[in-house]
Amino acid sequence: MPATIRDVARESGVHISTVSRTFSAPHLVNAETRSRVLACAEHLGYRPNRAARALITGRTHNIGLIVADIANPFFPPLIKAAESQARQRDYHIFVTDTNEDASVEEDLVRALAKQVDGVLLCSPRMSNSLIEQLSREVPLVVVNRQLTGLPTVVMDVAQGARLAIDHLNGLGHRRIALVAGPRGSWTSREIRRSAMSAARAGDADLTVIGPNQPTEDGGMAVAEQIVRAGVTAVLAYNDLMAIGLIEGLTAQGQRVPEDVSVVGIDDIALSRLTRPKLTTVATPTAAAGRAAVDMLLAHGDDRRTTAQITLQTELVIRDSTGPGPGPHSHADPGGVVATALGDVASYAKE
Amino acid sequence: MPATIRDVARESGVHISTVSRTFSAPHLVNAETRSRVLACAEHLGYRPNRAARALITGRTHNIGLIVADIANPFFPPLIKAAESQARQRDYHIFVTDTNEDASVEEDLVRALAKQVDGVLLCSPRMSNSLIEQLSREVPLVVVNRQLTGLPTVVMDVAQGARLAIDHLNGLGHRRIALVAGPRGSWTSREIRRSAMSAARAGDADLTVIGPNQPTEDGGMAVAEQIVRAGVTAVLAYNDLMAIGLIEGLTAQGQRVPEDVSVVGIDDIALSRLTRPKLTTVATPTAAAGRAAVDMLLAHGDDRRTTAQITLQTELVIRDSTGPGPGPHSHADPGGVVATALGDVASYAKE
DNA sequence: TAGTTTCGTGCAAACGTTTGCACAGCGCGA
DNA sequence: TCGCGCTGTGCAAACGTTTGCACGAAACTA
The missing domain is CATH 1.10.260.40 (lambda repressor-like DNA-binding domains)
Known part of the structure; x- marks a missing residue:
């Protein structure tokens, strides 16, 4: 017809x-x-007919985009940015959701492999070796995981975690908890490593709780442990957990930030709407989406480029953090701290 | 290779x-x-190779899914449900975002037309006649818009709006505002129509404000008008706007629900997390996603089925609504009201 | 035993494009 | 006049499948 x-x-x-x-x-x-x-x-x-064209050129002009959970508000800005970037180059984006399940991830990559020119793998939960193996079947760009030999886009969450811990420390908090993210998350490990060393440097105690589901419920579920741990401040793996945690703490009769300070990571839109407004580490998600698309398409032209892009993060101080029992350091920088790396300036500028 | x-x-x-x-x-x-x-x-x-198969069978085993704004938390549950339903039948979903722009919608449908077996058009902003025209180029299922001659899935927001207005009326509110949604939204018109008649039946005044952007900012922006209008209760087009509105009202020194009651629509996850928790009309979004996929695939088998599915809504009473100045009616039913239609029970049960 | 059905397989023509190659025509310099 | 290069077009072979048709063998039926 x-x-x-x-x-x-x-x-x-x-x-x-x-x-x-x-x-x-x-x-x-x-x-x-x-x-x-x-x-x-x-x-x-x-x-x-794109299918016919794909058959002969070998390029479908489609890109797969795999995220852990599309309902996590962290992802939509990334997805939108990737979509519009792709559309500009006459590509379409295939979004799929793994429900935070590593084995679903593998299936999806394989299923997508034949009908896309490449896959953007965001916040993977599977093992490095599996990712490397899959990258032999289809061009892959990995987002939110550092991995040698593959093109990657990561947020500098280590820096973000450090800023957050320093901020808490500066406010006089010495007993701090880290609410970890899901098993298999590179970001979670990175945050942990960096928070640990920042805490040590600031003479603070860091209790790690986790792994946990990176959702409101996951945050709410650890509220009791937080209270029992007797900490005065918490850094959460992401904003969703931070918000759930605040909810849970309130239910336990704790006030935020008077009794416990809470810092999130991501700066999702929601974090400005909760009461108290969330202090958090902003990650340039839209920039990451654009960068990932660009890398994938560049990668298509000349073979085996494996650039690694790191996007800077910054601490946004709002109302969920306040003074702790220890001595304050007024040297705390507060507010915007980091700026983009020179060579990725156009990505980082939102 | x-x-x-x-x-x-x-x-x-x-x-x-x-x-x-x-x-x-x-x-x-x-x-x-x-x-x-x-x-x-x-x-x-x-x-x-699916492209080769598609060439000869004429079926790509892909489905397009067009939403107004993927960052609106209303959509992710719908998307996830559609994805998993599609995956079960060995289909993949192509998600795209129109940025609430009617002309982008048209382009996207056309662009998708050749590489998918059908398109789920969610919350369209374009005209009925354009939709009908496009439906001649590619099988279409329309979600959140009633349209004769085409398969559609809608939420019974008219019922929801009625329940909401009756609830407010029962609490003694007689001066109520309706914060409308975006231009071109069928849902918004439907809510308006139904809210109008419910208000009239309850001897209440209904002031309509809009059209507005269906976002937090859109809600926040009308706070001042609401205060000026001197109403004691508000029904908002969706939860996002309701939440933004509450934020805006608070900034204007109004307390919710003591000074103004606010009701949203959608029951997004977020509405349980804000303070006060939002009273809202729950819409079965996941069920809608599944139903839409089923209709599209059924439609593929025998030609020209144009079933119309209406999913029931229910009022969820939380903390953002309270007594108004007028006489209360304790006949207010409160809580869960509606159940699924018999023939779509499996969709409506979440 | 002959006829008929069933089963399993091979053959080859599609599907709608892209692209290397060939070629015709033309203009131009020698 | 010849040879050359350039431009625009046609030709036909791919790309990786599916599927109607034909055919041989085996298994029934009468």
Whole structure:
């Protein structure tokens, strides 16, 4: 029913190859012929069949995007940015959701492999070695995980965690808890490592609780442990958990920030809407989405580029953190701290 | 590089057609042959090329899903449900975002048309006639808009709005505002119509404010107008706006629910996390996602089915609504009201 | 035993494109 | 006049599948 290249060829009195060239290599065809062909195509409502084109060129002009949980507000800005970046280059994005399940991830990559030109793997939960293996089946760009030999886009959460701990320390907190993220999360490990060393440097105690589901419920569930641990401040793996945690703490009769200070990570839109407003580490998610698409498409041109991009984070101080029992350091920098790396400035600028 | 059907045929000593049948019509091939072929395929890591298959069968096994704004928490549950329903039937979902822009919608449908077997159009902003025209180019299922002649899935927001207004009325509110949604939204018109008639029936005044952007900012922006209007209760187009509105009202020195009661619509996860917790009309979004996928795929089999599904809504009373100045009616039913229609019970049960 | 059905397989023509190659026509310099 | 290069077009072979048709063998039926 839909018009094919042959219909257009017949109507405009040229060979199908000329029609083909009108679309995929216009400079090769005479201007007059070209406009005639275009007119016929327009008239017939012709649109090239991408499947057929994919068959011969080997490029589908589709990109897969795998996220752990599309309902986590961290991802939508990343997805939107990736989509619009892709659309500009005449690519489409296939979004899929793994429900935080590592084995679903593997299946999805394999399923997607044949119908996309590459996959953006965001916040993977599977093992490094599996990722490397899969990258042999389909071009992969990994987001939120550092991995040598593969193109990656990561947020500098280590820096973010350090800023957060320093901030808490500066406010006089010496007993701090870290609410970890899900098993398999590189980001969670990174935060832990960095928070540990920052706490040590500041003479503070850091209690790690986890792994946990990175959701409101996950945060709420650890409230009791937090109270029992007797800490005065908490750094949570992400904003969602921080918000759930505040909810849980309130239910336990604790006030935030008077009794316990809470810091999140991500700076999702929601973190400005809860009461108290959340102090958090902002991550440039939209920039990450754009960068990942760019890397994937660049990677398509020349083989085996494995650039690694690190995007800077910054601490945004709002109302969920307050003075602790220890001595305050008024040297706390507060507010915006970091700026973009030079060579990725265009990504980092939101 | 990746193994093709020919490689498998060579390795297992049969013709490619036999290999093809092993996958697409297993009952036609001898059990012994079949297992040998499967073994070879496994061994070579063979996976059928969907583009090639699509070329000949005309079915891509992909479904497009167009939403107004993926960052609106209303959509993710719908998307997830649609994805998992589709995956069960060996389909993939293509999610795209229109940024609430009607003209982007049209482009996207057209762009998707050739590489998917059908499109789920959620909360469209474009005109009915354009939708009908597009439905001639690609099978369409419309979600959140009633439209004769096309398969549709809608939430019974009219019922929801009625319940909400009755609830407010029962609490003694007589001057109520309706914060409308974006231009072009069927849901918004529907809410308005129903809220109007419910208000009239309850001897209440209803002031309509809008159209507005259906976001927190959109809600926050109308706070001042609300105060000026001197109403004691507000029904908002969606939870996001309700939450933004509460934020805005608080900034204006109004207390919720003591000075102003606020009701949202959608019951997004977030509405349980804000303070005060939001009274809202719950819409079965996941059920809608599943239903839409089912309708699309059914529609594919026999031509021109145009079923219309309406999913029931219910009022969830939380903390953002309280007594108004007028006489109370203790006949207010409160809590869960509606149940699923018989024939869509499996969708409505979340 | 002959005829008929069933089963399993192979053959080859599609599906709608892209693209290397060939070729015709033309203009130009020698 | 010849040879050359350039431009625009046609030709046909791919790409990796599916599927209608044909055919041989085996298994029934009469």
